[in-house]
Amino acid sequence: MARLIVVSNRVALPEDQAGRAGGLAVALREALVSFGGIWFGWSGKVAAQTSDRPRFIEEGPVTYAVLDLGRKDHAQYYNGFANRTLWPLFHYRMGLAEFTRQDYEGYMRVNTVFAEQLQPLLTDDDLIWVHDYHLIPLGGELRRLGARQRMGIFLHTPFPAMEVLLALTHHRRLVGSLCAYDVVGFQTENDRRSFFDYVLHEAGGWIGENGHVTVWGRSLVARVYPIGIEKGAFAEAAQRAQRTVAYRRLRASLNGRKLMIGVERLDYSKGLPERFEAFSRLLEKHPEHRAKVSFMQVAPISRSEVPEYRRLREELESLSGQINGQFGDYDWVPIRYLTRNFARSVLAGFYRQGAVGVVTPMRDGMNLVAKEYVASQNPQDPGVLVLSRFAGAARELTTALQVNPFDREDMADAMDRALGMALDERKERWVEMMRMVDENSLEAWREKYLADLNAAPFNG
Numbered sequence: 001m002a003r004l005i006v007v008s009n010r011v012a013l014p015e016d017q018a019g020r021a022g023g024l025a026v027a028l029r030e031a032l033v034s035f036g037g038i039w040f041g042w043s044g045k046v047a048a049q050t051s052d053r054p055r056f057i058e059e060g061p062v063t064y065a066v067l068d069l070g071r072k073d074h075a076q077y078y079n080g081f082a083n084r085t086l087w088p089l090f091h092y093r094m095g096l097a098e099f100t101r102q103d104y105e106g107y108m109r110v111n112t113v114f115a116e117q118l119q120p121l122l123t124d125d126d127l128i129w130v131h132d133y134h135l136i137p138l139g140g141e142l143r144r145l146g147a148r149q150r151m152g153i154f155l156h157t158p159f160p161a162m163e164v165l166l167a168l169t170h171h172r173r174l175v176g177s178l179c180a181y182d183v184v185g186f187q188t189e190n191d192r193r194s195f196f197d198y199v200l201h202e203a204g205g206w207i208g209e210n211g212h213v214t215v216w217g218r219s220l221v222a223r224v225y226p227i228g229i230e231k232g233a234f235a236e237a238a239q240r241a242q243r244t245v246a247y248r249r250l251r252a253s254l255n256g257r258k259l260m261i262g263v264e265r266l267d268y269s270k271g272l273p274e275r276f277e278a279f280s281r282l283l284e285k286h287p288e289h290r291a292k293v294s295f296m297q298v299a300p301i302s303r304s305e306v307p308e309y310r311r312l313r314e315e316l317e318s319l320s321g322q323i324n325g326q327f328g329d330y331d332w333v334p335i336r337y338l339t340r341n342f343a344r345s346v347l348a349g350f351y352r353q354g355a356v357g358v359v360t361p362m363r364d365g366m367n368l369v370a371k372e373y374v375a376s377q378n379p380q381d382p383g384v385l386v387l388s389r390f391a392g393a394a395r396e397l398t399t400a401l402q403v404n405p406f407d408r409e410d411m412a413d414a415m416d417r418a419l420g421m422a423l424d425e426r427k428e429r430w431v432e433m434m435r436m437v438d439e440n441s442l443e444a445w446r447e448k449y450l451a452d453l454n455a456a457p458f459n460g
């Protein structure tokens with residue numbers, strides 16, 4: 001049987017798996033255990049120099065092979081080109097995208113080093129599954145070194161419209177390396193359509209049936225695999241959470257008020273200032289909600305070495321202070337803004353208490369929080385999901401209250417509607433969302449992708 005080689009920027013090492021690992025890490029590890037294989041990537045450590053060989057950690061049939069990144073590589077590849085150029089561009093924030101030649105060179109250099117250190121570990125019938133925008137050039141680099149294995153990539157972020165991508169100096173090289181893979185996976189049909197547009201109108205390629213693409217002398221398939229959450233896990237976690245101290249303390253602190261909850265990394269793609277302003281608008285426009293609802297925003301700090309992320313943090317501190325000052329009372333704080341990270345087992349209990357879940361990114365590949373919120377609800381008394389139409393999840397969760405995050409008024413109205421929604425309508429909307437969450441589970445995503453990768457022809 002073929003071995004599986006997973007390559008991702010972050011690797012969930014065995015010591016992280018006990019309870020801290022996210023659902024995606026658990027699902028990938030399960031696949032690795034059943035195929036046997038290697039998980040290759042960054043160790044998460046920054047050192048003086050990038051490692052000249054991987055550090056190996058063996059656990060049963062799985063080998064973890066990780067590299068430390070040197071300070072310069074970390075700055076140029078991760079904080080630079082990946083998170084200051086590609087991330088904003090892929091999330092349609094052209095104004096925030098910074099491009100420097102040095103960052104681009106650092107990005108390419110790290111991809112080359114990854115390829116050079118991975119290539120000797122490969123055997124002929126391995127299946128190679130690369131994840132995300134950090135490592136797009138890796139496939140092309142491996143091919144350059146002679147790798148003929150079946151190789152796929154899954155893009156967790158959006159793939160931008162062609163006109164946006166053209167703003168990147170090296171767009172041709174980047175898309176060219178995407179086409180070195182045999183299977184290119186996207187979160188939504190929208191993302192795939194943008195890729196097809198580029199193939200047709202910029203690269204002069206062909207799109208055949210069932211996602212077959214012929215371009216630059218290569219054939220590949222481009223398909224949609226919406227990522228999901230582990231089947232049943234959040235429903236169980238939310239039930240269990242009800243017996244915990246955190247659950248009870250949150251409940252007691254609400255003192256009978258409704259909870260509106262948001263959970264995301266502190267990232268400008270998530271639309272946090274816009275959401276805070278919409279909440280402020282809600283309190284202004286509908287004073288009946290004052291002192292009747294508490295909005296809790298969990299926003300663990302992310303990518304804090306990138307200046308745009310630091311500025312966002314300052315903006316949110318100021319906005320939450322201003323809104324609490326304007327509307328708060330001696331016994332009610334409108335916004336609870338928390339920048340610490342919570343375990344998913346705790347979050348499940350928080351989601352369950354949320355009468356309203358607000359997930360309003362300006363743009364998001366999928367947004368798993370939306371699905372986790374739905375799965376954590378009490379079927380007898382479910383909450384309402386207010387969801388941005390620009391989250392990948394909006395394609396599946398069509399019975400959420402969908403909003404335009406660029407329109408504060410629209411969001412404030414949806415919050416008002418969600419807070420007042422009758423039980424029958426809440427149930428009806430939730431049943432349909434839950435059906436989608438179950439159907440497009442994390443397990444289904446993994447199996448569908450691996451089946452396509454397995455079916456790809458060997459390039460020998």
Ligand SMILES: O=P(O)(O)OC[C@H]1O[C@H](O[C@H]2O[C@H](CO)[C@@H](O)[C@H](O)[C@H]2O)[C@H](O)[C@@H](O)[C@@H]1O
Pocket residue numbers: 010024132156157227302303364365366367368
């Ligand atoms: O590794 P970090 O820089 O700390 O960032 C965390 C991850 O953020 C992004 O997540 C994306 O993947 C999710 C699962 O497919 C999807 O729901 C979400 O919409 C995406 O934003 C990033 O793409 C990952 O590589 C990062 O590890």
Ligand SMILES: O=c1ccn([C@@H]2O[C@H](COP(=O)(O)OP(=O)(O)O)[C@@H](O)[C@H]2O)c(=O)[nH]1
Pocket residue numbers: 022023263264265298300340341342343344347366367368369370372
């Ligand atoms: O304090 C927190 C905040 C978030 N998350 C998890 O982080 C993931 C965020 O994934 P999503 O797809 O929503 O966005 P991303 O951060 O990947 O862009 C979800 O599984 C959350 O449960 C967490 O474990 N603790």
